[in-house]
Amino acid sequence: MKLRTQNSDPRIPLTSILSPKGRGKGEGLFVPGFKAAGISCGIKKNGNKDLALIYSETAAVAAGVFTKNKVKAAPILLDMERIKKGLCQAVIINSGNANACTGKKGMEDAARMVAAVEDGLGIKKGFAMVSSTGVIGQRLPIDRIEKGIPKLVSSLSSKGWNDAVHAIMTTDAFPKAAFEKCRIGGKEITVLGIAKGAGMICPNLAPASFKQGMATMLAFIATDAAIEQKILQAMLKKAVDNSFNSITVDGDTSTNDTALILANGKAGNEKIGSRVKPAPAGSKQGGEGARIFQEMLERVCLKLAKMIVKDGEGATKLLEFDVSGAKTDKDANKVAETVANSPLVKTAFFGEDANWGRIMAAIGRSGADVKQERINIYFNDVPVVIKGQGARGKGQEIKAAKAVKEKEICIRIELGLGKGAKTVWASDLSYEYVTINAAYRS
């Protein structure tokens, strides 16, 4: 069964996502057995933090999901090799330079970066991984990074997550962190995630909500759960599909996109594994533990993903596109992504215009199997299209006009053909940011 906990989950009120106030301050961010740090080493010209480190006191079980872009940055190529052994003890991340399209020299720089951090930490060779985000096509200032590593290592602290999350930001408007706690088999388990992404790439005028406009997305998750590597990889893949891959188009990623998870087992729970034991009544062991952990991981990823949507400057609304009744899940994906990525649809919501014709047109060109006379569309439960035509009824237009004025709108699209379903999130398309920047340029 496909987990769809992100779907109108009452535990994640959209309002909290839309109001970044107080979020990411770093209070309470803590995972047993992990330390983090973030410093400035001189990559960013403005002196902002640009080098982060995540460190596990013991080698952690690791899983990763990487960009499907065929133009892959050097750190991606290095990490894809290293993740194969399923163990990792440290992740170093720089912002301000993507180390992409940098050829052999870029690969050498990425290798020097992990070697330097392994030396600095005194951990096994091959146990560090690396991510980079920033401008494409320029050599990494590797000397500055190497010089910064002693300070980075000495700054490591169990409360260093706030520094780390700031050091991975590029043009993000706010830091993105989320955590969840729960009990599995009587043991408290923590899942903590930090992320960067979206915002506008300076001097990029494209709204973050365009798939092509998305900046590099990086997410790093730390947990003290004890878990088998294979199941962790499968769980991360599923969580990413239902979160980060549901705010953009599958495969439509930057050269550097990365999601990594490290699980150090410090919680001492019975290891979550592929061999599911029947759980004793009332306990939360075996398969039940796996289910809880998956849900928790998905919640953390979805919180971070929604923050990325929210981070599109000028975004005024959070739009949830909830497609059901497709012939297949694949068809549902096509419809959800086409509608959610349509500038016409997004600008209509910005303009608070209940322009359902644009949604119909987007559904029709999505490539999915659809029958226009079976399509129903609702805005926050207000019917706007019934059987392919404009909904009628007393006060219908007033209700629809009211629905599009909300800050959070669920656009429910029923295709009436099968059981395929998909939910994606997007911001609307306001031009405030663009207007500001157009003026700024001239």
Next chain:
Amino acid sequence: MKLRTQNSDPRIPLTSILSPKGRGKGEGLFVPGFKAAGISCGIKKNGNKDLALIYSETAAVAAGVFTKNKVKAAPILLDMERIKKGLCQAVIINSGNANACTGKKGMEDAARMVAAVEDGLGIKKGFAMVSSTGVIGQRLPIDRIEKGIPKLVSSLSSKGWNDAVHAIMTTDAFPKAAFEKCRIGGKEITVLGIAKGAGMICPNLAPASFKQGMATMLAFIATDAAIEQKILQAMLKKAVDNSFNSITVDGDTSTNDTALILANGKAGNEKIGSRVKPAPAGSKQGGEGARIFQEMLERVCLKLAKMIVKDGEGATKLLEFDVSGAKTDKDANKVAETVANSPLVKTAFFGEDANWGRIMAAIGRSGADVKQERINIYFNDVPVVIKGQGARGKGQEIKAAKAVKEKEICIRIELGLGKGAKTVWASDLSYEYVTINAAYRS
């Protein structure tokens, strides 16, 4: 062999496309045996022309290409039936209302519209076709259209093309007409095309150059050539693929997109047919005539298509993306369309920023088979990427910075893998129009 006459064809200087001055004034627009008209019948509230008619004195051989959108407007459904007989004598077009998502009533309205024009002209039943463009989801004001038809018919004139082209405009900034003349077997042949499309759909803030932001594209072509229906259909399809379908993404069309061609044979040329006779030396008959006609048709379509690109308000540049060396033509299409539709790439050109990293990232995510270390990119022959890395050399940055300041930029992308090629055209992405409209709304 695929005809690729649009590719840096010296006969179509880009400058003439970028300067609409004097274009579409309607002087000289004339095709033997055809009449046209355009009037206001009250669909548009501002009193602008909204009803056009194209009429052939004799039933013409007809071919058509229609939207691949699965949500099809009523006129599309009607025309797709009627085109099967390959003959047509009149085309009626209204602007201001798309007659889309209007159900059975919409089909009835479309049927009434063609019946009324057949009656008014006194032509055979089934020999009229219809196109509509405008708002989706509202009933056509069919009574006003029916009342307007006598005036429309009495306005028909061999010099009425200028009125017709104005009557099919929605938010087009300028009328779009193009014609070509040539001799085939000693007979003068004319191909005349009118089109509407792009511009911003009011109150659509999305730039026309986005595939999703494209307004309905309508094109109507009249020729006095004598030609077999099957070959005309194949030629139109090819011409549309290399023009209208090369400024947007295949299949990513509105509910109403239509290209129709009527050929009435008045030129008296030896019929262009599928049975190609060996042409006597020096003559332009048989296969040679077909080749000439195809080229002429493609030139007319390409001129109109480039006008549509140019019509994106705020567009400051005409960008030609010329992809070669792909494994297959399909792969070349993927790369060309992904790069040309990337807001990141388009805004970089607006900002006159030689940001090739964005092009590399778009190539990588296009889904085409690529090897980053084989990719070369040139801006108007200035190398910017060689073997996947930033081009070096004396003055390289100055030359690249100069190239992106041009009004017309050819972005040549060599993939180095095979013989697949594709050229597409796009405008840059300026936010002038958006800025104006954002202010206008508030």
